[in-house]
Amino acid sequence: MGSPRVAVIVRYGLNATAWRARHERGEVADETPYAYHLAEPDLTLEWSVDRPEGRLAHSWRMFVRRVLGFDFVHVWRNRAIIARSDVVWTHTEREHLAVGALKALFPRRYRALTVAQSVWLWDMWAQMSAPRRALFARLLRAQDVEVVLSRVNRDTSSTALPGRRVVRVPFGTHFASQPDPGDDRPSGQTPARVLVIGNDRHRDWPLMARVARRLPDMDFDIISLSEEARGAHWPTNVAVRSIPQREILEHAYTEATVVALPLRPNLHASGCTVAIEAISAGLPVVATDTGGIDEYLEGSGAALVPVGDEDAFVSALASASRATARPDHSVASRRGLSGADYVARLALITHALLANEQIPPDVERFEPPASRAGSPVGQVSR
Template sequence: MVKVGVFLGYDVSLNIDKWKEEYKQNKVNDTLPYGYDRANSRDINVEYIKLDQIEKKIFFNEYLQRAYLYLIKLPILLFKYDVIWTHYDRDGLFISKLRNIPLLRKFMAKQIANFVWLIDLSKDYSYSKIKNISKLLNRIDKIVYHSPSETQKFIDIFKLNAKKLKCVHFGINFNAYSDKKLMIKPKLLRKDLKDYVLSVGTDVHRDIELLDKLAYNMQDKTFILCSCNPKYLNKNYKSDNLKVISANLCEMRYLYKYCSCVIIPLKYNNHVSGCTTLLEAAAMKKPVVISDIPGIRDYVLNNKTGIITPIGDVNSFENAILKLVNDKNYAQILGNNAYKYTNNRFTTENWALEHAKISKDILNIK
């Protein structure tokens, strides 16, 4: 039996029991964050590292809880598990630091670390910072990431051996996104509003300026941007036909269900920003227009499962939207094709099982 510990940082460790309850109540989109528990089997036991109720009471404030988690509990657990899986860049690098004790390292868990932002952030790093991170990365047994375009970047920037690297495509729980599940109309949405153009997410690589231009150019269409970030909820936009709202899972299903299409305008990035929105739209059988960033063509087949447009090209985006809005049959074909193409490929189950396979490989288990 391979014992796996999943470490997703302080916030998840503090609230993992709450997540389990919210999944039962249809409030979150997977059994546990990123679905790593889907790798549980007769051969592998996956546990999420958490703070239990007694630990929360003893270490009664955030400062004490963080100190205990990172400096006491986590180092001890490195001797309990066979493998540690991490999802966030900072956690992967921190555990690599903990494993920097030569005499003890051979008794510690192996490490599989997912990196999302590192390649894109590295362009602003100094030579010395890249050198230090490179040392940490070289101690990790397997580095995973979402886009094949990142492989050569890891080799060139951080001087890593290709054998240490593995592109594992991102996935979602498709069962969480279905019009057969509970849907609730967001309060800020007009009751009769349908066939709007939907955009979801406002991370740093979303091209919100391009979205604003599109809405301004297409005054006869309603655009909805879904974000939980106050910066964008309170921002002033060029046009009154761009509405910004926040939404929970049940409201997101409604938004996907009744939109004409989903658009994902992106700035250049290597980590396939927008792939979560892309897959959620596909799960709801909605056509997508997305910017042509590196790696995105693994997730979208142009003009078959979605429409790919050049980065920053307002006219191409506008034409693609009009094509979908004006030809509902074509939009439906793309949406159905997207569902068929993605629903067995890009899932949290596949994501978790690939981690299980890698774990057996680095432990030399047949």
């Protein structure tokens, strides 16, 4: 019968073919977005594609997205792969709500089960209008399982709309290169170098600017595409730049003394990707304690400070820069934070849905998931 067919619906702009070309050019670390290709051949993946857009088509798609709150036009263009799939994977609510709408409008044609991952949805829920919340609630209740990356998101989702399957799945990503093992001091360089990475809307750039001003003897390396980060008033010991992901993973962490994660209040573990990369590189981390980021940093020796606490952040960075031993970089692999672990969890959920079985508790644990019998996903090196 062959392996189950999965339609992978990612946002417009993450075309898998174009992504592979970027991978071949050395720009990105993984062969496909979020390393979903690691699910093959246990699962047969078919990716969403980006239909080329002129100005009018782009304006129409964005207008519909603003009105509905999700990218229905992009999903509609990919309806054929959804129709012939057994299961749909989506990476954010912008896609899974659109898939839900498609299935609601044409229930006989689109019957695939949905692994519906949400990221920012529950951060925005309280600010939504009542009609939009009602629409989203209907679509969410029709999903087979909602996947979130934070226990805070899981608890918020389950409280807001009880009676559904909501699963917190620890995220996983590509590990970063470690500094030269011959240099056993993370404070080996002078001055200390603080690495700050992120484009997420919940980065607290004003806090970081204030902290940098109070630590003039440290260099701050800000890597971000965020307009807020680029427009902030930074002191002279701060450099703001953007570089390809591959260069970040292979060079930025090796040159750093400590990684900073300044975060605003959020529900979705903002910064978890950087947290995983940093601990995989064996670097100390100072992070704002919000959104469930503590679970990703557990066991790494990271310093967690209260939201907006400038004094605590300054003190923690100064302390981390003086550390005489590196954190244990193996924590990331032992806690199941690789891209292969993340994809294996989604594969386990998928097989459970298709077999109409309970979702195994392995998928929620911060440890390498037990491999499904015969599944190549579970056998990928971590």
